[in-house]
Amino acid sequence: MNTTSEVLPVREKIGYSLGDLAANLIFQTLVTFLAFFYTDVYRIPAATAATIIFVVGLLGAFVFTPVVGILADRTRSRWGKFRPWILWTAIPFGVLSLLAFSTPELGERGKVTYALVTYTLLMLVYAANNLPYAALSGVLTGNMAQRNSLSSYRFVAVMIAQFVIQVLLLPLVLILGDGDRVQGFHNAMMLFAVVGTVFFLITFFTTRERVVPTAEQGSSIGQDLRDLARNRPWLVMLALTVLVFVTLALKGGMYVYYFQYYLSEPALAAFLDGIGFNRAIAGLNAALTGVGLTEFRWPQDAPTSAFSLFNAGGIVFMIVGIGFSRRLADRFGKRDVFGGALLVSTLFMLAFYLYPPDAIGLVFASQILHGFFYGITIPLLWAMIADVADYSEWRNNRRATAIIFSAMLCGLKVGLSVGGALVAGILAHYGYDAALQAQSPATVGGIRLAISLYCSLPFLAGVALLFLYEINKPLETRIERELAARRAGQPA
Template identity: 60%
Template sequence: MESSTSETANSVKTPNELLPPELQKLSVVEKIGYSLGDLAANLIFQTLMAFLAFFYTDIYKIPPAAASLVILIGGIVGAFFNLAMGAIADRTNTRWGKFRPWILWTAIPFGVISLLAFSTPNFNENGKIAYAFITYFLLVLVYSANNLPYSALSGVLTGSMKERNSLASYRFTAVMVAQFIIQVLLLPLALSLGDGDKANGFEKVMLVFAITGVICFIITFFTTRERVIPAKEQKTPILQDLADLSKNKPWIIMLVLTILVFITLATRGGMNIFYFKYYLTEASQVQFLELIGFEGIIAWLGTIFTPEAFTEFSKSDNAPYAVASLSSALSTISMIVGIAFSKPLADRFGKRNIFGWFLTASAITLIALNFLSPTAVISVFVAQICFGFLYGITTPLLWTMIADVADYSEWKNNRRATAIIFSAMIFGLKVGLSVGGALSAWLLGVFGYIPDAAVQPESATTGIRLLMSVIPGLIFLTAASLLFWYPIRKETEVEIERDLAARRSKYAADQVV
């Protein structure tokens, strides 16, 4: 009797365990483990967005027009691989699931190719262009093979839309940590580790990033579990998947929106270092550093690292690098604060509304930069902080909305194709990143930019200002306007989640019978 009572007590399930597996809450360990995959990927992705054009033109000394073609062609070709990767991932079947194994399989290749892409072998100009193209092309391929399954994994860890919002907050906090590392620490570390030689410094920093990334991907693999499993009898032809997508209105809207958002981020991110180096005056930035006691900050950092770690970074002729890094630091911190507001706002008002409102506000903040003078360093800081907070609220929502689109497709068609939906969105991301990076590199040439020149023509500084403000701001506004036609509102989210949970429970019950 005692044994029976004990057995009964042990078999009592908590409310979470009584839910279908795909609606159970995710543990903090799983959320952190999943988010480490984004930390790993974004150590590379954020470097591409913020420094690829600068790395090619000012460090590896590739002509801007050639750098533009490398970024555009390599990126676009790599983007099309996403579509094939989506079909492959959806049809992968292992004891670990569909998507988790790809994170494990690609971890080491990702690290190795990332290091090669930011190395600077001593070739002639044509050799440098060929090397840049080959390594960048391989990087976008392995990035697709890794990040597409990783992104799709978020759609099958849980079927609960609230849990996805929570997961996205963890995930994009990790993204912001990576962004902070890249935008704030990469340049000073590259300058210091390379003893002033930026090429050597970049290679050393990327080696650290590559090793860190491999470790993080392996942790992601071991700490996550796929719960939303399609019916075993579902064997949808690829053409049927594509036909479903062509009729999926929210997917079409999110695809175009994703392209526009990443054109903006790549354009603005690529211009950030140019803006501080060539648009804002060096004298005003030196004065700003004196005002905030930058030497004291460097001394404090020396107690954390080593006194020599930031020696190069603290030199007066590197003031634009210092101010750019400080600005990025504050902007990234404000993004992390914004992310904290994302989930409660989305739960209350719906993802579509919050995304649209704050994307519009972010665009207005960007456009405001156009009206600041080359000496208005403090005002630039304020604008960057405001942008960081406003855009930070939107960052988790893009990917949770794409997961919702996968649910919407299953709801409408009774077929789940998570990876191909995410692959199309990452296709959009790659197209946006490639177009934005190529656009900024190409327009630099059009505006008369002279690589690594001490003084730029007025046309070049004007172009850099526009590429940092008005151009990305207008693209953001265009993206936000698309959400007027996005049909998945808050009440639709609730209906989809309820209906799919009922279908999956019925399927599970039928399997038991």
């Protein structure tokens, strides 16, 4: 393998990270708002929406992802192996993102068919874009320090996209649609589609593949699969990945209903006024109009404003938690820090069940504390998967990094599909009716259970699974030392 110690220019790091920002504008929208869009905007029955999200998600995990991985590994072009896929999918990604969130009047059966076809095509193009994009980071440079730096730029881009979607999307929908959510979603997605397409093209033109692999070490696909089947840490991490993303999709998709139908609107309005949020928006608008600019049209309804602020608090404190992650893991080991932080973050999710509709301050405090402790786990999940690749090489004298990571991506998609389908499925089970201004007590109770108990169960199962994960701090150190000696041709 041809590796290089060349320092990546900042321009290339930014250019690469813009690709993840573009992808996450759509990915975060799907995770957080797809069920809401289908049920409340496009008016598809909740049970039908659950089926679409679940079936297409599994198709993406078990068909689209492995097929694209096989094809991308065998791509040969003057631009390299992975960059061409970003170029080829840039425009289709933008077009399908817009189509998937459009609302043509086609009748009940036609709507379901339209949603199924557009979501399936979007998932196909997403796989064709995202897998090669992820692989590209491994061939821009062979220098590990530069790869770590590149990952930092990429993570910042992901958090920006998450902030835009979870904090600003609903306000943008109301603003761009002038109160009409249907038109607002269409206009917002058109904006994201254009920005995303441009960012993908920037990624293509600003990056260069420098690491050219030679023939792989001698092992067949069958041998790699047998190694995986005997790799208990890999099995644990696969199950853990599924469980984590089930919860992320479930709570991400259900919070909007919690604010809309469970929390007291007068209490939300009083909370926003009491913390000075409304005064801050008024002051901002006064400053804008004072210099001749148009005022910032923040939505007036309290649930939308509070929901956006709620997400903002969680994201900010996730970033704070991430800042503590590396130092804690260096001292105590990834496994123990991940399990402890995941358990504490789950306790703050469970607390939501105890809060009455007017306990807005407690709701926000729990979200902030949950975000902080969950933030500690965010970088550790993928670092632990990399440790599993080292563990496999240490045990089998064969490295199968790609197949380990691609399998984990399948687990991620399965988790998101199950969690997204659970949002619509739970709503259907408890009798949710999007046409009603106020839901029945049974429906509201189901929403309350979903964002507390049901969201907590996968996290708690993940904590229990970690007792079977044998790569603790001492074994981490041993694997690193012995692999280094083995690669240097010395006795371990």
